[in-house]
Amino acid sequence: MNTLTLLQLRSFLSQMRHHEEEHATVTKLSALGIAMQALMDAYDSFLHLSVAAPVQVLNTYSFAVVSMLKFSLFALVEIRYLLLIWRHQHQHMFAEGWEAVRQELSRVYAQFYGALVGGLILIFIASDYLDFVALLMQAYWLPQIIHDVRHGSKNSFTHFFIFSITATRSLQFLYLWGCPAGIFDGEIYPHLPGAPSFELCLAAVLLQVMQVSLMVSQRRLGPRWFVPWLCLPHVYNYRRFLQAPPLGSECVICMLEITSEDGVQIVTTPCEHRFHVSCLERWMDVKMECPTCRRQLPPM
Structure with a gap:
């Protein structure tokens, strides 16, 4: 679990650095998806802390370290990413x-930590x-996946x-229930409850395969x-043809001439x-605005 948590920290920091270095827009991301992962790590932190606390005869320092790492991932990285x-x-x-801004931010914090406390109560009540x-x-x-479908975004x-x-998240689930x-x-x-269960582990693996396959296919075939x-x-048709391109017009992204051919x-x-369609697609991976007049653009 220490190794898996360090890998998760590495993955989140790498993803955040990708947005900074590649200037990729974070408006394509679902805040709910990141919040779900933050809640999972918060629950993991509480779980390992509760495992480490009551048993003094065992060497439980490893559980305490996992709890600390999970708390760092949840409180210092994922919450920061969510706010970004x-x-x-x-x-x-x-x-x-x-x-x-302060009022809206207070509402966001209240919703998140309300979901955190409510989830803990739900887990306690529905422990069976x-x-x-x-x-x-x-x-x-x-x-x-739903966010990409609604907004027409990808990558x-x-x-x-x-x-x-x-x-990393699948390995933890497979250990606990497999x-x-x-x-x-x-x-x-x-x-x-229900452990060990081959059927439950198979369901978890199939669920992950379906989700990852959909996300990868959205990158290649389009989000919808x-x-x-x-x-x-309603989707705007970027490939409409009103008239032939005027002579001497050029694509301001690649600076090459746009011809009727x-x-x-x-x-x-x-x-x-x-x-050019390839130029605009690359541009929209960074900014959802017109390169010429800076007007907001709908998804392609």
Whole structure:
């Protein structure tokens, strides 16, 4: 668990550095998805602290170290990441003054810590169904998938972040509910509900495979490729052709001339500016605004 937690810290710091160095926009990220992971790590911290506290005859320092690392991941990294996402998604609040920002930020903190306390109460009350609660929390990628569908965004997370977080969180679940000789064997610590369970572990693995496969396919095929067209929100058509491109026009991103021979490679923004489709896609991975007039752009 120490190793897995250090890998998770490394993954989150690498992802945050990616946004700083690559200038990738954090508005593509789901705050709910990051909040779910922060809650999971907070519960893990409490779990390892409770495991370490009552048993004095065993060497429980390792559990205490895991609890400290999990608390650092939750309180110092994931909360900071969550606030970074909130700040970029609510930039209009800063124009209304600090008092409006303070009130909105207080509401966000109240919601998060209310969910944290409420979750602890739910886990205590529904302790006999802890296996199903843990399986439900493995759906932490689902908010990001839905966010990408709603907003038409992709390339939200790096492949390294997706696969490392999925692997580390899955290994912990598989140990707790798949290992027949774990610490929750009924001698010192009580049995976990339903453990060991091959069916539950298989369900968790299939859930992770489905989520990761969808996220990877969204990067390659588009964020809404699996959504029936009747359920799709209104999407602006960037490939509309009003007229042939004027002579001498150029793509201000790559500074190459746009010619009529480009055909389907030309896209037109709502503000009537034209670019090569590959150029605009790369640009929109960084900023959702027109390179020419800085007008906000809808998802492609």
